[in-house]
Amino acid sequence: xxxxxxxxxxxxxxxxxxxxxxxxxxxxxxxxxxxxxxxxxxxxxxxxxxxxxxxxxxxxxxxxxxxxxxxxxxxxxxxxxxxxxxxxxxxxxxxxxxxxxxxxxxxxxxxxxxxxxxxxxxxxxxxxxxxxxxxxxxxxxxxxxxxxxxxxxxxxxxxxxxxxxxxxxxxxxxxxxxxxxxxxxxxxxxxxxxxxxxxxxxxxxxxxxxxxxxxxxxxxxxxxxxxxxxxxxxxxxxxxxxxxxxxxxxxxxxxxxxxxxxxxxxxxxxxxxxxxxxxxxxxxxxxxxxxxxxxxxxxxxxxxxxxxxxxxxxxxxxxxxxxxxxxxxxxxxxxxxxxxxxxxxxxxxxxxxxxxxxxxxxxxx
Ligand SMILES: NC(=O)c1ccc[n+]([C@@H]2O[C@H](COP(=O)([O-])OP(=O)(O)OC[C@H]3O[C@@H](n4cnc5c(N)ncnc54)[C@H](O)[C@@H]3O)[C@@H](O)[C@H]2O)c1
Numbered sequence: 001x002x003x004x005x006x007x008x009x010x011x012x013x014x015x016x017x018x019x020x021x022x023x024x025x026x027x028x029x030x031x032x033x034x035x036x037x038x039x040x041x042x043x044x045x046x047x048x049x050x051x052x053x054x055x056x057x058x059x060x061x062x063x064x065x066x067x068x069x070x071x072x073x074x075x076x077x078x079x080x081x082x083x084x085x086x087x088x089x090x091x092x093x094x095x096x097x098x099x100x101x102x103x104x105x106x107x108x109x110x111x112x113x114x115x116x117x118x119x120x121x122x123x124x125x126x127x128x129x130x131x132x133x134x135x136x137x138x139x140x141x142x143x144x145x146x147x148x149x150x151x152x153x154x155x156x157x158x159x160x161x162x163x164x165x166x167x168x169x170x171x172x173x174x175x176x177x178x179x180x181x182x183x184x185x186x187x188x189x190x191x192x193x194x195x196x197x198x199x200x201x202x203x204x205x206x207x208x209x210x211x212x213x214x215x216x217x218x219x220x221x222x223x224x225x226x227x228x229x230x231x232x233x234x235x236x237x238x239x240x241x242x243x244x245x246x247x248x249x250x251x252x253x254x255x256x257x258x259x260x261x262x263x264x265x266x267x268x269x270x271x272x273x274x275x276x277x278x279x280x281x282x283x284x285x286x287x288x289x290x291x292x293x294x295x296x297x298x299x300x301x302x303x304x305x306x307x308x309x310x311x312x313x314x315x316x317x318x319x320x321x322x323x324x325x326x327x328x329x330x331x332x333x334x335x336x337x338x339x340x341x342x343x344x345x346x347x348x349x350x351x352x353x354x355x356x357x358x359x360x361x362x363x364x365x
Contacts, residue, residue: 004305008035009045009083011074011098012090012113013057027113027140028089032061034111034297035085037290041297042066045081047074074098078105085300088112091210092176096122103133109304110137111297115179116317118212120325121344127314138300138310139317141183145292145299148266151282152246152253153188160271161248164189166229168245170238173214174201174324175348178232181244182220183320185230188246191316194230196338197222199327201348202235203357213352220327232327 014026028046035041043061046068048054054070062068071077078086078101086102088095088110096117102110110130116123116139130137143149156164167188169181186192201215208214217235224230233240243256251271258264268277287295296312303310322341330337332347352358 004040006035006041006084006301007044007081008032008041008085008087009047009068009077009081010043010057010087010089011047011077011102012088012094013046013048013050013053014089015050015053015056026089028057028087029061030293031087031089031111031113031140031297032057034290034293035087036061037294038297038301040301041085043068044083045069045071045077047071047077075101078102078107083107085109085111092116092212093118096126099126099137100129103130103135103137106133108135109300110135111300112137112139114139114141114317115175115212115324116321118349119344119346120321120341123318123321123325127318130314136300136303136310137314138296138312139314140293140296141180141312141317141320142292142296143180143184144187144311145287145295147282147285147287148255149184149187149244150285150287151267151280152244152255154285155253155267155269155271155280156188156246156248160251160269161246161253162250162272164228164246164248166231166247168231168233168240168247169243170233170240171243172238173207173209173234174199174218174220174232174327175212175214176209178218178220178234178324179317179320181232182230182323183316184244185232186316186319188244189224189228189230191319192228193225194319194323194326194339195223195225196336197323197326197330198336199330201328201331201351201357203348203352206352206358213349215348215357218327220323220330222323222326 010028013028046054058068086107088098092115095112099112167185171177199220202217203215220232222230242254246253253269268279270277300310326337326341328347
């Protein structure tokens, strides 16, 4: 099996900023580099409604001896090329339909970009469609493979800060960036079940990120079934001094703290026996040559061949996504939300469409 090769297709090619791109992320290229690093994947097709993006991708990344086929219609690509593995690297509103179509076309493994989907119902349905088709589905919560986060979890597991009490994170919004931090708190705490979520959102301008409406400020406070709590603060006022903070009975671990001189360090710890912060050696926590996406891809191929759940599994992505929508739901209900979450929509979109948040609410206020 070790020499098995896979035929890979990318949906949503992007163009990096500076190369005529509009958003700059062009995640499709990152995904391809992850496959390429495995040494066992061939790029057989590219689909993009902007043909020029796929053509440029093919020219820069394709094998001249066997160039990838270029399609504008991803459904035609799936039907004609029948790839083994597909990456979905479009904006969130398109993820569900593309993942479902790929599963229906017999694709064996799908690597979809985060966030899962704009509603909780779409996120659950895409997971169910792929499960029913017997395929593998992962989402790009690739920070699970990055050194600073792995180091923080290792130090926690080594007992350096005693028992975990709670975790704090901050970022720009609950949906686009927050999906990473919800997933990261789950990662630190061993993907345990969450019991309840309390949340609030403030939305004034109606800002969109990758086409998805996001709050201007948000707060999510939740508790795992073992009593450990998580806190995610978002938006302009959300500066907790570090991207992630792990609070233990005997100390603290910080990921991405901003120091007094304005510098950021990857990780620092002040644990049992430490008189001051120290910066641990994290060289052993690095994901290897190709970086985090390559490590995630290697893990996906291993699971395809040997079974098991990939580190970036849809099951874990759903756990993070449930926290996003439960936070919105708590704001809608003005109450604590006990999990599992029994809604289908996005309460943020519902509140916005009803004029309870957003410009209309701002005008009333
Ligand atoms: N994991 C991460 O760290 C990370 C970082 C940045 C962005 N992202 C996510 O990656 C996703 C993609 O973002 P991006 O910046 O790469 O986007 P992008 O705009 O660079 O590329 C998206 C591509 O999809 C194409 N497209 C649009 N509609 C299509 C359709 N119907 N069929 C085929 N192609 C279509 C566009 O023409 C474009 O080329 C988003 O969900 C974003 O949140 C993840």
